Amino acid sequence: MKKLVLAIILAVCSSAYAVSVDSVRGSTGFVERGNSYGKMIDVLGNPESSYSHVIHDRKGWPHKAITYSYSLNNAPYEITLVDGAIYSINWE
Incomplete structure (x- = not known):
């Protein structure tokens, strides 16, 4: 029984999950939800990669x-833009 509980605790602790944050700091300032694509590029530079997709509102x-x-800073961030403005910032 103890081994089962330990295995469950280790599995929960070692799993990666994304955390939604309000802002991220770049070399020249902060980027937060609602900022434009231009400000994101000015503060954070060019992204490593990108992909297009569709999201649905409420x-x-x-x-x-x-x-x-x-x-x-060796931390992966995903920034989602909708209609040219930052919709969400996720950190893993």
């Missing part, structure tokens, strides 16, 4: 989104 309407990947 009413079910689709919106085009682009998620950009950055590695800042």
Whole structure:
């Protein structure tokens, strides 16, 4: 029984998960939700990668989104833009 509990605790602790944050610090300032694509590029530089996808709002309407990947201080960040503004910032 003790081994089972220990295995469950280790599995929960070692799993990676994304945390939503309000802002991220770059070399020249902060980027937060609601900022523009231009400010994101000015503060964080060019992203390592990006991909396009569709997200749905609370009413079910689709919106085009682009998620950009950055590695800042060896921490991976994903910044999602919808309609040219930062929609979410996730840190793993």
